[in-house]
Amino acid sequence: MHHKTMVLVAPSLHNMSCSHPRFDPDVWRSMDFSGSLQATIVLILTVGVLAANMMLILIINSRKYSKYIHSQPRYLLTSLASNDLAMGFFVTPFAIIPSFRRCWPYGELLCQIQALLRGAISQQSAVILICMAMDRYMCMLHPARYHKHSSKKFHFQGCVAIISLTWILSVTLFAALALPKGGYYFNPTGMMACEPFYSHASVRILAACGFYFPTTMILMYCYGSAFHVNKLRLRKAGCNVIADPERITVTEDIAESKVLTHERRLSASASRTMAAISLGFIVLVTPWTIQEVVAACTGSRAPQPLDFFATWLALSNSFWNPFLYWLLNNQFRRVGREFISNKFFCKKSPSKPQHFVSNSSSCQIHHQQGCDFERLSEKYWGEILERTLSATSLNALQKSGSHPRMDGCNGMQRGGGCGGMHRETRDISLPDL
Structure with a gap:
């Protein structure tokens, strides 16, 4: 028995046009x-x-x-x-x-x-x-x-x-x-x-x-x-x-x-x-x-x-x-x-203070600006940890901290510096880990 396939025909677009009389022009x-x-x-x-x-x-x-x-x-x-x-x-x-x-x-x-x-x-x-x-x-x-x-x-x-x-x-x-x-x-x-x-x-x-x-x-x-x-x-x-x-x-x-x-x-x-x-x-x-x-x-x-x-x-x-x-x-x-x-609101994001300054000899962290370590990118975290926990970095930091006004210091104490250090030279300190 032969079955014919049903072929569908698309409805006329003219009959569905808004210009057709059966559609209200208003x-x-x-x-x-x-x-x-x-x-x-x-x-x-x-x-x-x-x-x-x-x-x-x-x-x-x-x-x-x-x-x-x-x-x-x-x-x-x-x-x-x-x-x-x-x-x-x-x-x-x-x-x-x-x-x-x-x-x-x-x-x-x-x-x-x-x-x-x-x-x-x-x-x-x-x-x-x-x-x-x-x-x-x-x-x-x-x-x-x-x-x-x-x-x-x-x-x-x-x-x-x-x-x-x-x-x-x-x-x-x-x-x-x-x-x-x-x-x-x-x-x-x-x-x-x-x-x-x-x-x-x-x-x-x-x-x-x-x-x-x-x-x-x-x-x-x-x-x-x-x-x-x-x-x-x-x-x-x-x-x-x-x-x-x-x-x-x-x-x-x-x-x-x-x-x-x-x-x-x-x-x-x-x-x-x-x-x-x-x-x-x-x-x-x-x-x-x-x-x-x-x-x-x-x-x-x-x-x-x-x-x-x-x-x-x-x-x-x-x-x-x-x-x-x-x-x-x-x-x-x-x-x-x-x-x-x-x-859209013409509000510029406030420029963030630069808490991290890196050079070849030391890592300076200024306490006056309130360094927020969580906001530092991961790119700098590796360098901070490496330089902070490295013995050679501590020695280099100790040598760079020797100043004519710091001759009486035999070593650098953690957190407070040496007793004879002048107050103006306490820019460099190590963070508590």
């Missing part, structure tokens, strides 16, 4: 409460997407924040924020008027472009999330190889090549689906804008599952493996420290160990934030995917409030990405507050 008369509420939600979400992603791009590429993130995560996060920014510029604003009028006022050409961008940007964002997960997987499972072969030029070229290739593939795929006649339609219940139209239910299911399931599986595998290995590595390091506590000594390699610790802390922080962004994607897109699969299998359409909620919950992922990054990254919040206060 905008204010045609408004209702549900339409006004939906238009308000779309407007607030659009403004939030634009503001949040613009702020993320500016802060994450600022000079103050560059020391807290490696180049490749910065490129990937910038690309993801640029995609979300494009969604806020070219897709979501065009749904504000149709939200309360239930018609498309912008013409057929813009509907085609809208459908193309709606599919291509969403698919490209999913690909960037996969690239972020694979980058964190390599960084946390193979840190030596990752940092050995990483350089700014390599990272930039690799990221640009991957992002460009995936953009070309995404645009080509959805251009073939959405640009032909009948490949796009105005969705008056969910998107409130134009979307790609699939003439076969199987193609619609394949598009929804291809967008959701490969992305979800790769994200869960990469981050799950990375955090599991990192947990085992930390547990092993802790056991080694407990087994042989005498190995913890201050050596000349302390600066290098501090750098490695700092690098691992940056990698772990970036991995946690990216994992949270990926988890947010999974949570927000899951209802929309289920709705698409059920609607394609049953040949029906979800109720209008449910369709609107599921669609715009998935689109709100563009807003929650910067919010999660702000919420989970302390350094980003600190730099962000300084950036906002400087740019």
